[in-house]
Amino acid sequence: MKKSNKIMLAIYIVIGIALVIIGVTIQVDYYSSMIFAMGFALIFSSILQLVRYYHNTRPENVEAYRKKVRQQEINLKDERKVQLRNRAGYISWAVTMVACFIASFIAALFRAGTLIVCILAGVAVAEYILATIIYRYLCKKM
CATH class of the missing domain: 1.10.287 (Helix Hairpins)
Incomplete structure (x- = not known):
């Protein structure tokens, strides 16, 4: 150290x-x-x-x-493990995004506060937009 x-x-x-x-x-x-x-x-x-x-x-x-x-x-540095980590990250991102949409829908059904529903939906949309921006940046970089 x-x-x-x-x-x-x-x-x-x-x-x-x-x-x-x-x-x-x-x-x-x-x-x-x-x-x-x-x-x-x-x-x-x-x-x-x-x-x-x-x-x-x-x-x-x-x-x-x-x-x-x-x-x-x-x-x-192992290429196979790098690809596996990338795939695991993508799958966890997709699950989180879908979970945010489902949670906002369920919160709306239970008449939760508008702020909570908007935050959950906003997080899902922000994740999608951020992932798209990062993907396009990486495509241009490579």
């Missing part, structure tokens, strides 16, 4: 401690607990990253870690 990464993890821990203190000191029901939870999660994830780094740099674990990193690098 680079020194800059260690510094960033230390900064995240300090920010997490500050969020925990802010969450404990302010007395707004919903927001104080949310700020406290975000701070605790930031501290916990940063400490886990440091523990993982320590575990992987121990002499008995270095060789296994190098093999794992090498395999990950191969998997990132």
Whole structure:
């Protein structure tokens, strides 16, 4: 792990401690607990990253870690796996877009607020438009 990464993890821990203190000191029901939870999660994830780094740099674990990193690098560049990731991303996007349309229809049937229906429909339309723009950009780039 680079020194800059260690510094960033230390900064995240300090920010997490500050969020925990802010969450404990302010007395707004919903927001104080949310700020406290975000701070605790930031501290916990940063400490886990440091523990993982320590575990992987121990002499008995270095060789296994190098093999794992090498395999990950191969998997990132493998053309078949790249295509599979792209296909999985497309399928998940399509499912999300259809789910937004269905959710807006169901919300309209149950007479949910107009704002909720509009947000759900707007998210689906925005996803479609963004995907089209990105697709056209990538077509021109290649």
